[in-house]
Amino acid sequence: xxxxxxKNTSLLRPARPVGFTGYGAYVPRYRLPAKxxxxxxxxxxxxxxxxxxxxxxxxxxxxxxxxxxxxNALARAGIHAHQLRAxxxxxxxxxxxxxxxxxxxAEAIGAVPNVQxxxxxxxCKAGTEAIVAAMGMVGSGMADYAMAIGMDTAQGKPGDALExxxxxxxxxxxxxxxxxxxxxxxxxxxxxxxTPDFWxxxxxxxPEHGVRFxxxxxxxxxxxxxxxxxxxxxxxxxxxxxxxxxxxxxxxxPQRVASQLGFSPEQIEPGLLVTTIGNTYSGSSIIGLTAIxxxxxxxxxxxxxxxxxxxxxxxxxxxxxxxxxERQGKARSTQDYISRRVExxxxxxxxxxxxxxxx
Amino acid sequence: MTDVIxxxxxxxxxxxxxxxxxxxxxxxxxxxAVRDAGGLKPQALFVGNMLAPNLSRQAHLxxxxxxxAGLTGIEAVTVEAAGASGxxxxxxxxxxxxxxxxxAALVVGVEKFTDVVGSEVEAALSTASDSDFExxxxxxxxxxxALLMRRYTHEYNVPADGFAGFALTAHANGAGNKNAMFQxxxxxxxxxxxxxxxxxxxxxxxxxxxxxxxxxxxxxxDLLPPGFPHPLVRIAGSATASDTLALHDxxxxxxxxxxxxxxxxxxxxxxxxxxxxxxxxxxxxFSIYAALSLESSGFSIRGHGWKLAADNRxxxxxxxxxxxxxxxxxxxxxxxxxxxxxxxxxxxxxRGQAGANQLAxxxxxxxxxxxxxxxxxxxxxxxxxx
Amino acid sequence: xxxxxxxxxxxxxxxxVGEVCPHCDVKIxxxxxxxxxxxxxxxxxxxxxGKGEVYSYxxxxxxxxxxxxxxxxxxxxxxxxxxxxxxxxxxxxxEESVQIGMPVEMVTRKLRQDGDExxxxxxxxxxxxxx
Numbered sequence: 087x088x089x090x091x092x093k094n095t096s097l098l099r100p101a102r103p104v105g106f107t108g109y110g111a112y113v114p115r116y117r118l119p120a121k122x123x124x125x126x127x128x129x130x131x132x133x134x135x136x137x138x139x140x141x142x143x144x145x146x147x148x149x150x151x152x153x154x155x156x157x158n159a160l161a162r163a164g165i166h167a168h169q170l171r172a173x174x175x176x177x178x179x180x181x182x183x184x185x186x187x188x189x190x191x192a193e194a195i196g197a198v199p200n201v202q203x204x205x206x207x208x209x210c211k212a213g214t215e216a217i218v219a220a221m222g223m224v225g226s227g228m229a230d231y232a233m234a235i236g237m238d239t240a241q242g243k244p245g246d247a248l249e250x251x252x253x254x255x256x257x258x259x260x261x262x263x264x265x266x267x268x269x270x271x272x273x274x275x276x277x278x279x280x281t282p283d284f285w286x287x288x289x290x291x292x293p294e295h296g297v298r299f300x301x302x303x304x305x306x307x308x309x310x311x312x313x314x315x316x317x318x319x320x321x322x323x324x325x326x327x328x329x330x331x332x333x334x335x336x337x338x339x340p341q342r343v344a345s346q347l348g349f350s351p352e353q354i355e356p357g358l359l360v361t362t363i364g365n366t367y368s369g370s371s372i373i374g375l376t377a378i379x380x381x382x383x384x385x386x387x388x389x390x391x392x393x394x395x396x397x398x399x400x401x402x403x404x405x406x407x408x409x410x411x412e413r414q415g416k417a418r419s420t421q422d423y424i425s426r427r428v429e430x431x432x433x434x435x436x437x438x439x440x441x442x443x444x445x
Numbered sequence: 446m447t448d449v450i451x452x453x454x455x456x457x458x459x460x461x462x463x464x465x466x467x468x469x470x471x472x473x474x475x476x477x478a479v480r481d482a483g484g485l486k487p488q489a490l491f492v493g494n495m496l497a498p499n500l501s502r503q504a505h506l507x508x509x510x511x512x513x514a515g516l517t518g519i520e521a522v523t524v525e526a527a528g529a530s531g532x533x534x535x536x537x538x539x540x541x542x543x544x545x546x547x548x549a550a551l552v553v554g555v556e557k558f559t560d561v562v563g564s565e566v567e568a569a570l571s572t573a574s575d576s577d578f579e580x581x582x583x584x585x586x587x588x589x590x591a592l593l594m595r596r597y598t599h600e601y602n603v604p605a606d607g608f609a610g611f612a613l614t615a616h617a618n619g620a621g622n623k624n625a626m627f628q629x630x631x632x633x634x635x636x637x638x639x640x641x642x643x644x645x646x647x648x649x650x651x652x653x654x655x656x657x658x659x660x661x662x663x664x665x666x667d668l669l670p671p672g673f674p675h676p677l678v679r680i681a682g683s684a685t686a687s688d689t690l691a692l693h694d695x696x697x698x699x700x701x702x703x704x705x706x707x708x709x710x711x712x713x714x715x716x717x718x719x720x721x722x723x724x725x726x727x728x729x730x731f732s733i734y735a736a737l738s739l740e741s742s743g744f745s746i747r748g749h750g751w752k753l754a755a756d757n758r759x760x761x762x763x764x765x766x767x768x769x770x771x772x773x774x775x776x777x778x779x780x781x782x783x784x785x786x787x788x789x790x791x792x793x794x795x796r797g798q799a800g801a802n803q804l805a806x807x808x809x810x811x812x813x814x815x816x817x818x819x820x821x822x823x824x825x826x827x828x829x830x831x
Numbered sequence: 832x833x834x835x836x837x838x839x840x841x842x843x844x845x846x847x848v849g850e851v852c853p854h855c856d857v858k859i860x861x862x863x864x865x866x867x868x869x870x871x872x873x874x875x876x877x878x879x880x881g882k883g884e885v886y887s888y889x890x891x892x893x894x895x896x897x898x899x900x901x902x903x904x905x906x907x908x909x910x911x912x913x914x915x916x917x918x919x920x921x922x923x924x925x926e927e928s929v930q931i932g933m934p935v936e937m938v939t940r941k942l943r944q945d946g947d948e949x950x951x952x953x954x955x956x957x958x959x960x961x962x
Contacts, residue, residue, distance in 0.1 A: 143922065143940075144901045144941075145922055145957065147952075150954065153845075182952070190845075190954060193842075426962075563896070564895055567895035567896070575861075581942060581943075582919050582955075582957075583901070583904060584906055584918055587891075592888065592906070592908055595887045641892075642893070643890060643893075693917055695916075
């Protein structure tokens with residue numbers, strides 16, 4: 087049995103060129119320092135994977151956070167919500183087990199009723215999964231604009247390594263015609279295998295993970311495979327990109343995978359947000375991209391590679407257009423959200439995240 | 446048209462009556478009023494109640510009380526206007542007798558708060574506000590009062606203890622009322638040290654919710670039993686008015702339009718001017734409501750209502766005694782029974798039966814019952830018949 | 832369960848959709864179909880900007896059933912820039928920083944759940960300090 091070798095034909099590139107017409111981020115304002123978690127669970131000993139993570143307020147969830155990111159994306163796109171033909175929300179923390187997040191978001195932003203709506207789930211890459219689907223929808227000419235959101239209010243088991251990083255936040259993108267884009271999606275490539283590095287069974291509150299198994303066979307293998315294949319197919323090297331952003335479950339992984347692929351620390355620096363907001367799961371790589379777009383200049387080329395456990399990666403080759411300059415300031419910047427910071431302690435955190443038994 | 450006389454009065458103490466049911470409370474007041482009237486038989490019963498369907502899972506109080514009072518067969522209905530239910534029931538009783546269609550009408554106000562404890566009580570109270578656009582935001586009546594008090598304090602530069610006079614007066618008067626929930630005067634620093642309920646409303650700016658029932662029996666002078674033992678008190682003026690249900694729908698929320706309108710009509714009907722009113726039983730569910738009632742009714746210019754209390758002009762020896770039996774603050778706030786308590790207390794004063802709290806040389810008493818932030822205001826003028 | 836009631840009000844709740852009077856251009860929220868100024872019929876939908884300022888505010892410690900899990904919380908009367916006042920919770924605020932006149936902007940947040948944890952989630956407008 088032979089494994090098919092990736093060729094240009096593996097690229098996902100629509101007939102009609104598409105790009106990001108608008109983008110918007112959201113990060114809740116509360117921050118739980120990792121050392122506060124360490125204080126509770128390790129007596130403050132040992133290193134921490136990040137500095138602090140973003141925690142949603144009592145009245146926030148994937149619906150409310152998606153609505154705000156979507157409104158930001160609409161403001162930057164300068165289109166009316168009625169022009170959207172799809173509102174898709176990728177998350178592993180949809181508030182309902184059954185009932186779409188996306189219909190509530192679509193209603194709230196005024197996109198109903200002539201619209202597709204659906205919820206996506208693929209661990210941390212549900213957001214880019216929705217982006218690729220939106221590329222297909224717009225690229226085929228079925229629609230002019232489609233919205234893809236990756237948003238999470240991730241939870242780690244108390245005391246588990248994931249508790250330090252499981253955070254809240256994400257981003258919304260409007261995929262539209264390339265000529266109406268701040269960044270053209272020159273190509274994308276998806277790499278998927280059945281790799282059980284992380285999962286959450288039905289009715290379980292917290293996910294399980296394979297500890298060190300989540301590294302080489304999962305995160306690193308899929309991201310490097312996707313990134314390398316895309317660059318090979320596009321005939322590019324890391325030097326051709328001004329910026330790169332990778333899924334960021336902690337600070338070290340994206341740094342190491344960048345170096346493995348040949349990217350410099352400077353190339354990933356503006357998009358590396360995990361240190362200050364944590365791993366926002368479905369939002370993780372794509373909120374990193376919003377921070378890059380906030381400072382990008384026309385002509386900048388960007389490589390984006392997501393990773394979702396289970397497992398797979400979506401890689402994108404982006405080229406920033408002239409439109410970026412005017413649209414950056416039309417909504418709150420990602421760094422604005424990050425600096426809107428209120429520190430909480432572990433007690434406030436357990437209350438806000440519903441970890442106190444009330445009945 | 447005939448005069449309407451308050452022939453009988455009755456009341457229970459206002460308190461947490463854990464061992465007494467809604468119907469027993471109502472029955473106690475009802476029977477006391479009938480006894481006080483020399484056994485007059487009513488043909489109609491108007492029950493003022495605010496929350497029984499929510500708190501006691503009991504609607505249909507007209508039939509219930511008529512049944513338990515052995516009055517089955519008479520006309521009997523509930524009248525609801527939130528906190529003004531008692532005043533509104535009194536007006537229905539008044540209209541029935543005044544029209545000549547009913548010879549004697551019983552008005553019973555009854556409220557039973559303590560059948561439910563905890564946050565369900567706040568939830569029930571908030572049903573009196575705009576459910577879709579106020580209560581849905583987690584609003585409560587106390588918070589509504591706090592929004593008004595904050596804005597009032599902001600616009601009129603009221604000092605932090607500016608409203609203390611309302612609580613001081615109420616508690617001083619409660620001390621002489623054996624039916625009052627609080628029968629002890631308080632000191633000024635008790636007010637200043639009080640904990641916040643909903644800033645700037647502190648514990649002494651908010652009347653305590655409690656159980657109680659009060660009743661009056663109304664009739665025509667010619668139907669009074671021979672040898673009727675009490676000085677006659679008549680209802681000289683009666684009016685009710687409404688305002689927007691939600692505070693946010695008001696053009697000018699620091700003026701209780703409904704209080705203004707109903708006072709104007711009641712005073713005019715009584716054929717008097719406001720300065721002839723000898724005392725005022727206002728609806729001090731919150732001290733800001735007392736201030737706004739004084740202003741909107743015309744006893745003070747706008748922004749100065751609190752000064753009447755601060756300058757000791759509403760005490761029993763002041764120019765306009767208010768809350769003479771403790772008001773809602775010290776007698777207690779028995780919801781939809783309150784307006785009937787006010788009638789019982791004013792009649793007690795006018796009859797000269799107020800004991801330690803008796804006012805001298807009085808002829809006209811005004812009572813005002815408010816629903817929510819005066820979304821309903823019912824005003825009556827009671828007069829001692831000379 | 833109060834499904835129909837919440838569903839019926841979703842536009843107002845999620846997006847601050849009110850009305851504008853076609854006769855005198857007065858903006859109306861909450862919608863009431865009759866213009867409070869001229870008395871004419873006013874059913875034209877109008878989406879408010881969500882910008883306004885605090886007219887008055889307080890904090891609720893003893894919350895009604897259904898809201899006790901989020902207490903204490905701050906509620907306010909917000910004067911919208913288009914004119915109407917609206918009653919709403921303030922969110923993402925530190926109580927001590929709130930002032931009359933503070934500029935605020937609308938956000939859509941979770942208001943409550945209908946009944947217990949099995950019930951539908953109710954979302955609606957709240958306001959936060961604008962920047």
